[in-house]
Structures are given as C-alpha cells and as structure tokens.
Amino acid sequence: xxxxxxxxxxxxxxxTITAAIAEGRQxxxxxxxFPNRPEAVRRFIEKLGGPKGLKVCYEAGPTGYALxxxxxxxxxxxxxxxxxxxxxxxxxxxKTDRRDAEKLAQCYxxxxxxxxxxxxxxxxxxxxxxxxRGAAKDDESRAKHRLVKYLxxxxxxxxxxxxxxxxxxxxxxxxxxxxxxxQRETLLAHIAEVLHQGExxxxxxxxxxxxxxxxSPEKKAVINALxxxxxxxxxxxxxxxxxxxxxxRFSGGKRVWTASSKSRSCxxxxxxxxxx
Numbered sequence: 001x002x003x004x005x006x007x008x009x010x011x012x013x014x015x016t017i018t019a020a021i022a023e024g025r026q027x028x029x030x031x032x033x034f035p036n037r038p039e040a041v042r043r044f045i046e047k048l049g050g051p052k053g054l055k056v057c058y059e060a061g062p063t064g065y066a067l068x069x070x071x072x073x074x075x076x077x078x079x080x081x082x083x084x085x086x087x088x089x090x091x092x093x094x095k096t097d098r099r100d101a102e103k104l105a106q107c108y109x110x111x112x113x114x115x116x117x118x119x120x121x122x123x124x125x126x127x128x129x130x131x132x133r134g135a136a137k138d139d140e141s142r143a144k145h146r147l148v149k150y151l152x153x154x155x156x157x158x159x160x161x162x163x164x165x166x167x168x169x170x171x172x173x174x175x176x177x178x179x180x181x182x183q184r185e186t187l188l189a190h191i192a193e194v195l196h197q198g199e200x201x202x203x204x205x206x207x208x209x210x211x212x213x214x215x216s217p218e219k220k221a222v223i224n225a226l227x228x229x230x231x232x233x234x235x236x237x238x239x240x241x242x243x244x245x246x247x248x249r250f251s252g253g254k255r256v257w258t259a260s261s262k263s264r265s266c267x268x269x270x271x272x273x274x275x276x
Contacts, residue, residue, distance in 0.1 A: 005055060009101045010101060016035060017041070017058075019033070057081050079108075080118050123219075133204040147190040212234075226240055
C-alpha cells in the first residue's frame with residue numbers, strides 16, 4: 001500500500017458524520033463533524049483533496065449503504081465494515097463519536113477490519129421488498145392469533161370437522177351472533193385486520209413476481225437453480241438470493257453453485273421441467 005494512502009474512519013449517524021484520519025506514521029487525528037447530507041459529504045471529500053489516495057470506511061448500520069453508493073460514484077474507495085468484528089480491548093467502555101471514528105481509522109490502517117458485502121441499488125430494492133413481505137406475513141400471523149384468542153375468550157369453538165381459515169370456517173365465523181354490540185364490533189375489527197393483512201401479503205407476492213422478471217439473467221439463473229432443491233419454492237429462493245447476495249463470496253460458493261446447477265439439470269432431464 002502506498003505511504004501516501006489516507007485512511008478515513010467515519011462514525012455515521014442519521015443526522016451527523018464524525019470523521020478521523022490516519023496517514024503514514026502521524027498520530028490519528030479527528031477532523032470534525034459534518035451533516036449526513038449528500039452535499040455536505042461531497043464538500044468534505046473535496047476539502048480533503050479529493051478521492052486520490054483516500055480510503056474510507058464506516059460501520060454497517062441503520063443508515064444503510066447510501067453513503068457507500070455516493071462515495072463510490074465519486075470514485076472514492078470505500079468499505080462498509082462489520083461492527084461485531086471490530087477489535088475491542090478489554091475494559092474499553094467509554095464511547096464517543098470522535099473515539100469511534102478514530103478507532104475505525106486506526107484499525108483500517110492496521111488492516112484489522114472485516115468488510116461486508118455491499119449490494120447494488122437494484123439488489124437492495126429487491127431485498128427490501130422481500131423483507132416487507134416477511135414483515136407482512138408476520139403481521140398476518142399475529143392478526144390471526146388475536147382473532148383465535150378472542151374467540152377462545154368467549155368459548156366460541158370451531159364446529160366439528162371445520163378447519164380454521166377454510167371457507168366453511170369463515171361462513172361459521174360471519175354467522176356468529178354475539179350478545180353485545182361491543183363484542184360484535186371487536187370481532188369485526190379482528191376479522192377486518194386478518195383480511196387486510198392477507199391482502200397485503202398477496203399484493204407483495206405479486207410485486208415480487210414482477211420484480212423477479214426484471215433481475216439480471218445471472219440472478220434469475222440462481223433463483224431457478226435453487227428451486228431444484230427439495231423444499232425450496234420460488235419465494236424461499238428469492239429470500240436466499242437477496243440475503244446471501246452472491247455465493248462466490250463464500251469459500252464453498254463455487255461448489256454450492258455447481259451442485260445446484262447439476263441438480264437443476266438432472267431434474268430438467270428427468271421430468272422436462274424444474275420442480276417448484
């Protein structure tokens with residue numbers, strides 16, 4: 001690495017960014033705080049002399065990868081590091097933004113930080129959609145649980161041989177005659193919430209189907225290959241791809257991809273189509 005390389009550590013928060021720099025054998029120094037806004041970031045990099053010889057790092061967190069994407073477009077070499085893998089000294093308890101930035105700069109210069117894989121904007125968008133669907137499914141389960149518990153509260157049990165959430169079960173539920181208006185309104189509210197969450201899940205399922213059609217051929221090939229594995233349907237395959245990103249970043253990634261491809265080829269040869 002060139003002796004002229006400057007290692008910039010950024011402690012990033014929603015509204016502010018605190019910076020520290022390590023350069024050569026000079027002492028790690030804090031270089032202040034500035035707003036977490038695109039224009040402020042651009043001006044700060046310009047004050048440092050531009051991207052030449054500059055390496056930047058910050059911790060992965062709730063602010064996402066917007067700063068990484070901006071710096072990359074400015075031709076600044078940037079890495080997002082795993083917070084849990086930052087070296088820590090025993091008894092090191094006092095934390096401030098300045099100290100965190102200085103520590104990042106120091107560790108970055110020493111080469112003791114572990115970078116995480118950063119997706120591009122399209123991949124992150126698909127991941128957001130998939131996670132939104134997962135959150136909607138969780139909300140639907142909670143709504144169903146509340147409805148079932150409300151029925152149990154008044155000893156309203158399913159008819160014999162009637163499975164919950166089937167059409168006969170819904171007809172039984174809608175035909176219930178409760179004594180008090182407050183009970184009826186509460187039951188209607190629970191039913192409406194279950195239906196609302198179901199519609200939300202269905203809408204996101206369709207959005208994921210549309211999104212899959214616009215992904216790169218390479219990513220679509222991985223999604224299709226994963227579905228050749230037993231028990232892996234399309235939604236599960238999409239979740240794996242969006243969360244993992246690329247299998248090649250793992251030591252056994254090539255073997256996983258090869259095995260998936262062979263499995264898919266065997267199933268296509270045997271049955272003429274890929275199982276879903």
